[in-house]
Amino acid sequence: MTDGTPTRTQAQFASSHTAELTPSLVGATYSHRDIGLSDEQVRAMYRLMLLQRRFEEAAAKAYGERKISGFLHLYIGQEAVSTAAEFAIRPDDYVISAYRDHGIALARGVSARACMAELFGKVTGCSRGKGGSMHYFSKEHNFLGGHGIVGGQIPIGTGVAWAIKYRGEERVCLTFMGDGAVAQGVFHESLNMAMLWRLPVVYIIENNEYGMGTAVSRAHATPDLARRALAYGMPSAQIDGMNVFEVYRGVKEAVERARREHMPSLLEVKTYRYRGHSMSDPGTYRTKEEVEAHRKRDPIVNLRHYMLEAGLATEADLEAIEREVRAEIEDAVAFAESSPLPPIESLYEDVYTDPDYPFLA
Amino acid sequence: MAIMEFREAIRLAMIEEMERDERVFLMGEEVGLYDGAYKVSKGMLERFGPMRVVDTPISEAGFAGIGIGAAMVGLRPIIEFMTWNFSLVAMDQLVNHAASILYMSGGQFPIPIVFRGPNGAAGQLGATHSRSLEATYAHWPGLKVVTPSTPADAKGLLKSAIRDDNPVLVLESELMYSMKGEVPEDPDFLIPLGVGEIKRPGRDVTVVAHSKSYHLARMAAQELEKDGIDVEIIDPRTIRPLDIDLIVSSVKKTNRLVIIDECAPFGGVASEIAYQVQLRAFDYLDAPIVRITTKDTPAPYAKNLYEYWMPRLDEAIEAIKKVLYR
Numbered sequence: 001m002t003d004g005t006p007t008r009t010q011a012q013f014a015s016s017h018t019a020e021l022t023p024s025l026v027g028a029t030y031s032h033r034d035i036g037l038s039d040e041q042v043r044a045m046y047r048l049m050l051l052q053r054r055f056e057e058a059a060a061k062a063y064g065e066r067k068i069s070g071f072l073h074l075y076i077g078q079e080a081v082s083t084a085a086e087f088a089i090r091p092d093d094y095v096i097s098a099y100r101d102h103g104i105a106l107a108r109g110v111s112a113r114a115c116m117a118e119l120f121g122k123v124t125g126c127s128r129g130k131g132g133s134m135h136y137f138s139k140e141h142n143f144l145g146g147h148g149i150v151g152g153q154i155p156i157g158t159g160v161a162w163a164i165k166y167r168g169e170e171r172v173c174l175t176f177m178g179d180g181a182v183a184q185g186v187f188h189e190s191l192n193m194a195m196l197w198r199l200p201v202v203y204i205i206e207n208n209e210y211g212m213g214t215a216v217s218r219a220h221a222t223p224d225l226a227r228r229a230l231a232y233g234m235p236s237a238q239i240d241g242m243n244v245f246e247v248y249r250g251v252k253e254a255v256e257r258a259r260r261e262h263m264p265s266l267l268e269v270k271t272y273r274y275r276g277h278s279m280s281d282p283g284t285y286r287t288k289e290e291v292e293a294h295r296k297r298d299p300i301v302n303l304r305h306y307m308l309e310a311g312l313a314t315e316a317d318l319e320a321i322e323r324e325v326r327a328e329i330e331d332a333v334a335f336a337e338s339s340p341l342p343p344i345e346s347l348y349e350d351v352y353t354d355p356d357y358p359f360l361a
Numbered sequence: 362m363a364i365m366e367f368r369e370a371i372r373l374a375m376i377e378e379m380e381r382d383e384r385v386f387l388m389g390e391e392v393g394l395y396d397g398a399y400k401v402s403k404g405m406l407e408r409f410g411p412m413r414v415v416d417t418p419i420s421e422a423g424f425a426g427i428g429i430g431a432a433m434v435g436l437r438p439i440i441e442f443m444t445w446n447f448s449l450v451a452m453d454q455l456v457n458h459a460a461s462i463l464y465m466s467g468g469q470f471p472i473p474i475v476f477r478g479p480n481g482a483a484g485q486l487g488a489t490h491s492r493s494l495e496a497t498y499a500h501w502p503g504l505k506v507v508t509p510s511t512p513a514d515a516k517g518l519l520k521s522a523i524r525d526d527n528p529v530l531v532l533e534s535e536l537m538y539s540m541k542g543e544v545p546e547d548p549d550f551l552i553p554l555g556v557g558e559i560k561r562p563g564r565d566v567t568v569v570a571h572s573k574s575y576h577l578a579r580m581a582a583q584e585l586e587k588d589g590i591d592v593e594i595i596d597p598r599t600i601r602p603l604d605i606d607l608i609v610s611s612v613k614k615t616n617r618l619v620i621i622d623e624c625a626p627f628g629g630v631a632s633e634i635a636y637q638v639q640l641r642a643f644d645y646l647d648a649p650i651v652r653i654t655t656k657d658t659p660a661p662y663a664k665n666l667y668e669y670w671m672p673r674l675d676e677a678i679e680a681i682k683k684v685l686y687r
Contacts, residue, residue, distance in 0.1 A: 128467025137466035144433055149457050155423045159430020189423025350468035351502050353526040358602045
């Protein structure tokens with residue numbers, strides 16, 4: 001998609017993308033090499049998706065055991081989006097997300113230990129126990145959070161892109177959001193200014209079909225969310241989010257456009273979350289059949305079949321990866337459990353940068 | 362020292378800081394081509410160009426958030442609200458994001474940003490354009506709130522705000538923009554945030570007043586001088602952090618306190634100061650603390666109602682006499 005294919009414009013939108021949704025990686029019309037991915041990268045993608053899945057399964061278990069509290073919004077089912085996006089950018093690019101942020105932080109390279117410890121509210125967590133599930137941050141990884149107000153991160157990501165342009169850098173800011181955020185006013189304000197000022201931002205809507213318990217079709221007058229870009233003349237695409245290669249192609253193209261032309265993009269990635277909105281949500285607004293239909297297109301199983309078919313791995317190789325990932329997660333849980341809670345004095349730390357700020361009682 | 366208008370002092374502070382530090386830029390509605398809705402940024406677009414003096418659409422939440430994002434990765438934005446009333450559209454960005462990100466990130470992401478613009482009632486503008494929001498924003502840990510009362514304070518405080526690594530809100534009283542005063546021209550003239558000032562020493566009664574209310578206190582003090590009443594005026598200058606020690610030491614001297622404040626009375630700045638003073642100096646008080654604020658209603662339009670609604674000279678004088686039992 002980056003090899004001389006003309007930049008997509010809104011006029012090309014309607015025909016080009018929905019039709020491209022492919023049911024499976026197996027039997028796709030192109031291979032990973034055709035889109036510039038090495039065998040090693042594909043194996044790494046698989047491992048990264050599996051890491052996110054096992055991490056969240058462990059998190060759900062710990063939540064059930066009341067070892068962790070707060071809200072816990074699981075990402076299970078959406079792992080291809082975070083993973084492919086990470087492979088389409090560079091470490092010095094920026095990523096900002098909403099509250100369903102575990103998978104995105106892990107994809108950025110934040111350790112499973114730091115992520116798990118944050119859920120346990122431990123001082124060793126990626127936000128020193130001050131943020132929790134919805135507020136992961138890692139400056140080291142250019143991961144700017146973890147934001148708990150629906151849509152609140154969209155102008156902030158736009159501002160990061162503003163800073164990139166201000167300094168004349170060749171970097172990009174990926175701004176993730178859920179489908180629910182598209183109805184917020186700041187979504188429109190941000191897209192307007194990003195296009196007006198040609199900012200290097202890629203907006204990624206992870207359309208998992210429900211904003212909490214409300215289906216997209218019940219919340220949006222035009223449920224094809226990528227079409228919102230038409231109002232701003234912004235390039236856009238609708239992408240199959242259960243197909244890691246499709247997400248990679250789409251994000252890569254948008255990222256190049258942002259980097260080279262300072263042109264923003266809006267990507268609607270069609271994905272699905274298997275679990276409820278959060279741990280307190282049994283998800284009864286969906287039928288079992290609906291969830292099962294999506295599970296049949298599972299992005300991890302999908303890639304697994306592809307790797308076997310393409311000879312990138314044997315069953316034994318995949319089992320070895322599975323063992324490795326499980327060990328990493330077990331280690332993360334043990335680390336989180338054995339880490340200390342933040343000291344009480346830290347309550348007053350980092351409200352301001354001033355170490356001597358005079359708080360009033 | 363030079364004599365200049367309040368608006369010129371603010372402009373000078375911004376120009377000096379933008380020349381000193383290329384990470385500083387100004388963004389907001391009409392700040393560029395139009396020279397600022399109140400002409401605060403006059404000539405700055407020509408001087409710094411459109412990347413550093415940035416006109417925005419009417420999208421308060423959007424450009425407040427853009428400023429926060431830019432600050433997260435190392436720039437030092439000054440975001441102008443055409444009036445603080447409009448900041449309420451962006452309140453999520455100020456409170457949930459600017460005030461919280463440093464804390465939620467465990468100290469990883471300071472937000473060095475200034476939000477500034479005109480605050481409070483400026484005549485008969487009705488309820489949506491007349492709010493004084495210093496108490497509203499001072500409520501939230503993570504934000505600093507600054508309320509200058511003179512051109513010199515405006516310059517010194519704004520420069521400190523721009524150099525501060527935290528989100529600082531500078532609330533400029535709309536009716537003070539053309540007020541003139543002496544302003545130091547030293548580019549390193551800074552007034553530290555959180556340090557109040559005894560603006561008029563006196564022995565009989567302490568009056569705490571900030572921003573435009575300071576000038577009302579001054580008029581009251583002049584009137585009462587005729588009756589032999591010696592008023593001490595404390596201008597906290599910064600609402601958060603609040604220089605409560607200065608206020609308390611004054612009350613320990615005069616034993617009486619009146620607070621004048623254009624916020625709504627319920628949960629206002631005056632209420633917080635009254636609480637802090639009774640906690641720290643209860644035994645020194647010779648009379649109940651009295652507060653003068655806007656009345657407990659939205660701002661009315663009609664001239665007579667509006668004038669009654671605002672803190673008034675006659676009620677300030679009456680309050681001061683009351684705490685003196687005169």
